[in-house]
Amino acid sequence: MGEKADLVIKKIISRDKDEWIVVSSDREIMDHAWTSGSVPVSSDRFQSIVENTDRISTGEHDLLEEESTRHQKKGRSRTLSKKEKSLLRALRKL
Numbered sequence: 001m002g003e004k005a006d007l008v009i010k011k012i013i014s015r016d017k018d019e020w021i022v023v024s025s026d027r028e029i030m031d032h033a034w035t036s037g038s039v040p041v042s043s044d045r046f047q048s049i050v051e052n053t054d055r056i057s058t059g060e061h062d063l064l065e066e067e068s069t070r071h072q073k074k075g076r077s078r079t080l081s082k083k084e085k086s087l088l089r090a091l092r093k094l
Contacts, residue, residue, distance in 0.1 A: 039090035
């Protein structure tokens, strides 16, 4: 009997010290990717990127959906978190 796919993915991410871009909407896989130095991208986000290839070439993609629903505030814009910066770098590679 073979191994479960989740376990295989976790082993690959943990074994290799490269930064992987992991496409998964499984919360456990996404958390494991972050702790292993890789960047998880949700399946929905990846699908929208693939479907909007013209936006990718110009670097225009929606990093944070929740920002569009926020009210505009005066002053400095919010600084991106370390995870958000990593996600943006990974999305630019796709």
